[in-house]
Amino acid sequence: xxxxxxxxxxxxxxxxxxxxxxxxxxxxxxxxxxxxxxxxxxxxxxxxxxxxxxxxxxxxxxxxxxxxxxxxxxxxxxxxxxxxxxxxxxxxxxxxxxxxxxxxxxxxxxxxxxxxxxxxxxxxxxxxxxxxxxxxxxxxxxxxxxxxxxxxxxxxxxxxxxxxxxxxxxxxxxxxxxxxxxxxxxxxxxxxxxxxxxxxxxxxxxxxxxxxxxxxxxxxxxxxxxxxxxxxxxxxxxxxxxxxxxxxxxxxxxxxxxxxxxxxxxxxxxxxxxxxxxxxxxxxxx
Amino acid sequence: xxxxxxxxxxxxxxxxxxxxxxxxxxxxxxxxxxxxxxxxxxxxxxxxxxxxxxxxxxxxxxxxxxxxxxxxxxxxxxxxxxxxxxxxxxxxxxxxxxxxxxxxxxxxxxxxxxxxxxxxxxxxxxxxxxxxxxxxxxxxxxxxxxxxxxxxxxxxxxxxxxxxxxxxxxxxxxxxxxxxxxxxxxxxxxxxxxxxxxxxxxxxxxxxxxxxxxxxxxxxxxxxxxxxxxxxxxxxxxxxxxxxxxxxxxxxxxxxxxxxxxxxxxxxxxxxxxxxxxxxxxxxxxxxxxxxxxxxxxxxxxxxxxxxxxxxxxxxxxxxxxxxx
Numbered sequence: 001x002x003x004x005x006x007x008x009x010x011x012x013x014x015x016x017x018x019x020x021x022x023x024x025x026x027x028x029x030x031x032x033x034x035x036x037x038x039x040x041x042x043x044x045x046x047x048x049x050x051x052x053x054x055x056x057x058x059x060x061x062x063x064x065x066x067x068x069x070x071x072x073x074x075x076x077x078x079x080x081x082x083x084x085x086x087x088x089x090x091x092x093x094x095x096x097x098x099x100x101x102x103x104x105x106x107x108x109x110x111x112x113x114x115x116x117x118x119x120x121x122x123x124x125x126x127x128x129x130x131x132x133x134x135x136x137x138x139x140x141x142x143x144x145x146x147x148x149x150x151x152x153x154x155x156x157x158x159x160x161x162x163x164x165x166x167x168x169x170x171x172x173x174x175x176x177x178x179x180x181x182x183x184x185x186x187x188x189x190x191x192x193x194x195x196x197x198x199x200x201x202x203x204x205x206x207x208x209x210x211x212x213x214x215x216x217x218x219x220x221x222x223x224x225x226x227x228x229x230x231x232x233x234x235x236x237x238x239x240x241x242x243x244x245x246x247x248x249x250x251x252x253x254x255x256x257x258x259x260x261x262x263x264x265x266x267x268x269x270x271x272x273x274x275x276x277x278x279x280x281x282x283x284x285x286x
Numbered sequence: 287x288x289x290x291x292x293x294x295x296x297x298x299x300x301x302x303x304x305x306x307x308x309x310x311x312x313x314x315x316x317x318x319x320x321x322x323x324x325x326x327x328x329x330x331x332x333x334x335x336x337x338x339x340x341x342x343x344x345x346x347x348x349x350x351x352x353x354x355x356x357x358x359x360x361x362x363x364x365x366x367x368x369x370x371x372x373x374x375x376x377x378x379x380x381x382x383x384x385x386x387x388x389x390x391x392x393x394x395x396x397x398x399x400x401x402x403x404x405x406x407x408x409x410x411x412x413x414x415x416x417x418x419x420x421x422x423x424x425x426x427x428x429x430x431x432x433x434x435x436x437x438x439x440x441x442x443x444x445x446x447x448x449x450x451x452x453x454x455x456x457x458x459x460x461x462x463x464x465x466x467x468x469x470x471x472x473x474x475x476x477x478x479x480x481x482x483x484x485x486x487x488x489x490x491x492x493x494x495x496x497x498x499x500x501x502x503x504x505x506x507x508x509x510x511x512x513x514x515x516x517x518x519x520x521x522x523x524x525x526x527x528x529x530x531x532x533x534x535x536x537x538x539x540x541x542x543x544x545x546x547x548x549x550x551x552x553x554x555x556x557x558x559x560x561x562x563x564x565x566x567x568x569x570x571x572x573x574x575x576x577x578x579x580x581x582x583x584x585x586x587x588x589x590x591x592x593x594x595x596x597x598x599x600x601x602x603x604x605x606x607x608x609x610x611x
Contacts, residue, residue, distance in 0.1 A: 179381035186340055187446070188369035188399045197395075201386035 028278020032212075035271035039264075043087025050078035052085035052237050061249070064256050071256040073245060082237035083260045089232060090239055091268070093149065094218035097156030098211050104157060105164020105207075110195050112165070113172030123169070126162050134159040135224060142230050152231040156218045167210055171203045205283040212276035216269045223265055239265050288315040289454050289486045290339060295348030297334055297510075306557070308334045309345070310510035311584070316454065321480065321487040323501035323518065325494065325533070329555055331510040332490045336456045339488055340374055341365055353453065370400035370450040377459035379439035383431035389442055390427030393417065396450045412449065420445045420475060437468035441475070448479060454486045461496060473500055494537050498522050503591075506530050509555065509566040512585060516592030526594040528571050565597070573598055 022030065049069075050056070055076035064071040070079035112119040138155030145151055175181065176199065184198050219239075225231045226240025234241065239261040246258025297309035309331045316322045324332045337343045339350060341357040350357040352372060360368060376382040383392055393413045397404055404412070414424040420441040431439055440460060447455050457476065461469040477500060480487060491497050497504055498518060505515040506529065514527040525531045532551045551570045564579040565571070571578065577597055585593040 179376050179378055180384045182342065183374070183376060183382045183443075183446070184384070184395070186342060186369060186374045187396045188366040189395070190366065193399070197387075198384055202384070204386075 026278045026282050028274045028276075029282065030278070032271040032274030032276075032278055035267065036275065039087050039268060039271070040091055043084055043091065046084055048078075048081040048084060050081045052077065052081040053235050055235070061254055063254075070260045071254070073242075073254075073257045074249060077235070077237075079242070079257060079260050082242060083239070083264050086237040086239045086242065086261065086264065087268075089149070089236060090219060090222050093152060093222055094156070094215050094268075097153050097218045097221075098160065098214045100153060100157050101160035101164050101214055102207060102211060104161040105168045106200065106203075108161075109165040109168030110172055110200060110203075112169045113176055113195070113199065115173070119169075123166075126165065130162050135221065138221070139225065139228060139230065142225060149231060152222055152225055155225060156214075156221050159221060160214045160217060163214070164207075164210060167206060168203050171206050172199050175199050175202045205279075208279045209276050209283065212272045212279065216272035216276075219265060219268050219272070287318055289318045289353055290314075290316040290488075291349075291351045292335075292339065293349040293351065295335070295338055295345045295350065297331070297338060297343065298346045307510050309338065312348075312507075312510075312512050314505055314512065314515075316486050316488060318453070318486055319480065319484045320503065321489050321501040323489040323491060323497040323504040324507055325491055325497055325504060326507035327492060327555055329509075330507040332492075332507050333458055335507070336374070336458050336488060336490045339454075340372060340456050341368070342374075367400070370396065371453050372456075373447040373450070373452040373454070374456045374458065375440070375443045375447050375460045377462055379436055379443050379463065380431060382443055383439060385431055387430075388427065389429050389431060389434070390417075392431070392442060393427075393445045393449055396446060400450050413445075416445045416449050419479075421471075435468075436464055437472060440464060440468075440472055444472075444475065444479070448483070448485070451483065452485065454488065456488045456490065458490045459492070460489075462491065462493060469496070476500065494522065494534065506533070511566050511582075511595065512593075513566065513595045514593065515585070516588070520592055526588055526592070526599040527567075527596045528573055529567050532572075565595075567596075 056072070056078075057076050059068065059072050059078075060076045061074055062068050062072040068078055068080065070083060072078055112122055138158045141158065142148075142151040142155050145154075172195075181194060181198055184194050189197070222231070222238065223240035223243065226238040227244040229241070229244070232238050232241065242261035243258050243265075246254070246256075246261070249255075249257050292312060292314045295309055295312045296307070299306045299308055312331075312335060314322065314324075314335075324335060326332045334343065338345045341350065341352075341360075344358060352368070355368070357365065357368070383389075387395075390410065390413050393416060394409050397409050397412060401409075410427075413427060417424060417426055422438060422441055422445075426434065426438070426442075431442065434442065443460070460476070461472050464472060473496065476487070479485060487500075489497065489501050501518045503516065504518045504521050505512045506521070506527065507513070508529050514521060514525065514530045521530060522534065525534055529551070550572060551567075552572075553570050556569070563582060565574075565581075565583045568574060568579045575598065583595045583597055585595045586599075587593050588599060
């Protein structure tokens, strides 16, 4: 017997191999999720060259340069600092709005997954509600109830809550036909137990996908409302309000003011869609 | 003493304005510790009958009496409590297990519902005990259903059904989706459990060979009606109803050289969409006489334990029928 030992791969290299395999298996989750995490981290932790809330009246409408890498706007705000800082309000707001929509979708969609006249009636009412152009509806509601960040949250929920309700109800209806639901009922499970213990864990997959899509949509809704001047008061930076301010300057040649927040919106939405795509593939694979 | 009695049970479904008579005037009793097989083709109403016996469907009319209690008269709450004594194993082992719940928790769920006084440790102890009883190990408790074989999945289904020590278990084709070798072992397990615990089984099947192995009595269903019932050996060796004969003649004999009389039926099983006004087999029967289409024939006794829903069984003289033949 020889006591030769083969070199065991170190724990670190095992983690590395596993990570590489995972990235290969679902690049969408890793790349999309990574980019999103990076944006969030940057907006909260990255050191900013200038204060995003304090304009410098001596540096107005400067083109991108070594000093101001994204340039400055008509008030003398540094565009780069503001683009990064806007993530502090836009991204958490989008995530909170999504979370609220998901909770509402679960609380209403799951109990509605019973075929009854009542639940059908509710769905028809929801159809009627959704047939409004919801962005117009939410603009109306937000402007009627006051210019408040909270109201942007309501707007996101008004638009996305019904989508979650519809999705979760549809999924739950098909799960309810499953034999294991009948088995649970035959075991003596109460309706509440059937819904929360047996149906809910099985709608998680579709909810995850919908969550990333909804966050992307929420980023757009926030930007649109801010573009219209609703929700956040200046000088707090948001991507939507920055695009709006910058749009006026494009015709006079200062393209950089609107472009950079636009790019930020684009990256946020692209990474969220990649994440959704990756989750979708992962779900279908299992 | 009978543990379960069905009295003149009818089940009419409405499908797109049409009525479907899924179960039609069925009466059946199951004794304590006995296995009653219900056999028939798909569409014969046998699975519906099983769900009615379990109280999962409330029949359109008729009574289900379990251990002296009319299930139809129970409140929802009392019915749920009753379910610890009245269990089911389904045909599709994988579909009947929640894919997101670990096996140990699936088996523990009936205890969680019916024995809330048990601690988590006591529950898990019972789960391991029952896992070992059905031929698995404690190690299986941490797996998800999809990581088990079909036979193992069905053992989980059986474990879940018997953990509350029920008195009656409806077995809805429990072995038909399993390999033949696995099937025999699952049947052995079911038989051993019955002997140990004095459980009564309602065994729903379309497989005559399996029925012959496990059941004491058999009821043959066709188009929602029981056309013949009696002790298994007698029905299988000496069938009286032309439909039973046809079913038997369509299966292979296990005795070498034995020839079975071939009983042909004409056509296909019709839709049970009309209330019957004639014998259910009328139109397909090889020995039909004009009287068969005048009224729906109900079960008539051949002897003390054997009933047949046919006007023309050999045991009866034509004169008994009260009409010219």
